[in-house]
Amino acid sequence: MDKRILVIGSAPHSRLVTAYNWHELPLFLNVADYDTVILNFVPLMEQKYAAKINLELLPKIEQFARLIFSSESEVIAIGAPYIKIGNPNYRLSDWWLPIILNTVEDLGETIRNVDPAFDYYFQQVEQWFFHIDDYFRLKYELSNYLPLISSYANDLQVKITPIAQTRYDKSIAFKVNLIALYIDPRYNLNPQNHEQIIKESGDIIWLPITTKISDYDAINLILINRYGLKLEQASPLWIESYKLPNQILIETKISHHINEIQRLQSELTIAEQELQLATRFRKLLYEQGVDGLEPIVRDALRELGATVYDPLVGENREDGLLEDPKGRKAILEIKGRTKSLALTDVRQLHQWVQDALFKDSSEKKKGILIANMYCGVSLEQRKEPFPPNCIDMAKITQHCLLTTRQIYYAICLKQQEKFLVKDFWDLIFNTDGACSLPEIGPIN
Incomplete structure (x- = not known):
C-alpha cells in the first residue's frame, strides 16, 4: 500500500501528496491519519509571517504522539527547533516533541559523517546554522505523555542517532527514536534487567536548511529520493478556464452519464422500497410475537378486503377487531409458536368473545x-398446527381456526388476480373449527 504523505509548510507539491502552507492549515487536520509527515519550518524564519500563524490550527502533540508510535511512521523536520511561531503567545518549532533538544546556534561549513541515505540532501547544504548537544530534557511529565502511547508504559527512553556532524562531532542532522517502557517498580535500583519494551516509535528526522536550493525544492528532493514519488503537479484552479474542444465533448458525455446514473439510482431506490413492501408478507410464514407476527397479520387481512382495528396499547385483550366486506365482525387472536396450538389459546379467544358479548349483547x-x-x-418439516382438542373446542364455541399459510396463499391469489373476496370471507365466517381454505405448500 502506498504511504500517505503530508507536507506542512509549503504547497502544492505532487498530486500524490497532501500539502498545506502554515497559514492555510484546515480546521480538522489530523496528522495521525498519515504515514509520513514533513514539517518545513523554513518559512517561519520570517518573523512577521510566523507571528501571524494561528496556534489553534497547529496539530496537537496528542496527534503527533499517535502518529510517531504508529506502524512504520516517519516525521521529517527541516529548519531549527527553536523557531518562534505566533505572537504574543508563541510555541517553538519543536512543540510536537515530548523532549527539549539542547540546541546551540552556531555557524559552520564543514560537514562530516553524513549518513549515506542522505547524501542526496547534503549535496545541497553548504553551511549549517545550529547543532545539538547529546543530552536533552523531557518537556512533559511522563504521566501526561505516556498514556497517549499505552496505559502500561511508565518510562520513556530516547535514542538520538547522528545523520551529519560538524568537524567536532556535534550533530547538525539527527534521527530520534522514542521507546515506551514498563519498568517494574520493585527493581528501581537496577531497572535495566527488569524493563519491558511496550512500543517503539518510528523515525523522527531533523534536517538543516538547504543552501543551494530552496526549501520547496528540498522537499521535492526528499519526495523523489526517499519516497520515490513522481512529481506530477496537481492541476491549478485557473487551468479550468482553458479547455480543449475534445475535452468539452467528453465532459458533456460524462455529465449525461452521471445524470443517467442518478436517474437509475433513484429508480433503483424506489424499486428497492417497493420490493421491501412487496416481500413483507413473507413474515406470515416465520414471524411470531406482538411486534413480529401480529402487525403483519393485520396488514394482510386489510390487503384481503377487511377493515382491521389494532388493539389498544397497554391493554391485555384481543389482538384486534375485524370487519369483513359484508360488515360481519370478528375478534382476532394471533399466535406464533415453535410448537402446536394449545387448548388454552382457544379458551383465551373464547373469553375475549364472551367479554365483548357481555359489553354489547346486541351483536355476537x-x-x-x-x-x-x-x-x-421450514414448511415441509411442520406438523399439524391444530390438535384435535383445539379443533373440537373451536367447533363447540363456534370459532374459526386459520393458519398464516392460508392467509399467505390468499395474498398470492390476490396478486395473481385470482382471489375471490366473497368466497374467502364467507368460508371463514361460516367455519366452526379448522378452516378448509387452501394454503401455501413447501417453498422449493
Whole structure:
C-alpha cells in the first residue's frame, strides 16, 4: 500500500501528496491519519509571517504522539527547533516533541559523517546554522505523555542517532527514536534487567536548511529520493478556464452519464422500497410475537378486503377487531409458536368473545384464531398446527381456526388476480373449527 504523505509548510507539491502552507492549515487536520509527515519550518524564519500563524490550527502533540508510535511512521523536520511561531503567545518549532533538544546556534561549513541515505540532501547544504548537544530534557511529565502511547508504559527512553556532524562531532542532522517502557517498580535500583519494551516509535528526522536550493525544492528532493514519488503537479484552479474542444465533448458525455446514473439510482431506490413492501408478507410464514407476527397479520387481512382495528396499547385483550366486506365482525387472536396450538389459546379467544358479548349483547362477534405454528422450521418439516382438542373446542364455541399459510396463499391469489373476496370471507365466517381454505405448500 502506498504511504500517505503530508507536507506542512509549503504547497502544492505532487498530486500524490497532501500539502498545506502554515497559514492555510484546515480546521480538522489530523496528522495521525498519515504515514509520513514533513514539517518545513523554513518559512517561519520570517518573523512577521510566523507571528501571524494561528496556534489553534497547529496539530496537537496528542496527534503527533499517535502518529510517531504508529506502524512504520516517519516525521521529517527541516529548519531549527527553536523557531518562534505566533505572537504574543508563541510555541517553538519543536512543540510536537515530548523532549527539549539542547540546541546551540552556531555557524559552520564543514560537514562530516553524513549518513549515506542522505547524501542526496547534503549535496545541497553548504553551511549549517545550529547543532545539538547529546543530552536533552523531557518537556512533559511522563504521566501526561505516556498514556497517549499505552496505559502500561511508565518510562520513556530516547535514542538520538547522528545523520551529519560538524568537524567536532556535534550533530547538525539527527534521527530520534522514542521507546515506551514498563519498568517494574520493585527493581528501581537496577531497572535495566527488569524493563519491558511496550512500543517503539518510528523515525523522527531533523534536517538543516538547504543552501543551494530552496526549501520547496528540498522537499521535492526528499519526495523523489526517499519516497520515490513522481512529481506530477496537481492541476491549478485557473487551468479550468482553458479547455480543449475534445475535452468539452467528453465532459458533456460524462455529465449525461452521471445524470443517467442518478436517474437509475433513484429508480433503483424506489424499486428497492417497493420490493421491501412487496416481500413483507413473507413474515406470515416465520414471524411470531406482538411486534413480529401480529402487525403483519393485520396488514394482510386489510390487503384481503377487511377493515382491521389494532388493539389498544397497554391493554391485555384481543389482538384486534375485524370487519369483513359484508360488515360481519370478528375478534382476532394471533399466535406464533415453535410448537402446536394449545387448548388454552382457544379458551383465551373464547373469553375475549364472551367479554365483548357481555359489553354489547346486541351483536355476537365471530372468534378467529390465526396461528403460525412450528414457525422455527421450514414448511415441509411442520406438523399439524391444530390438535384435535383445539379443533373440537373451536367447533363447540363456534370459532374459526386459520393458519398464516392460508392467509399467505390468499395474498398470492390476490396478486395473481385470482382471489375471490366473497368466497374467502364467507368460508371463514361460516367455519366452526379448522378452516378448509387452501394454503401455501413447501417453498422449493
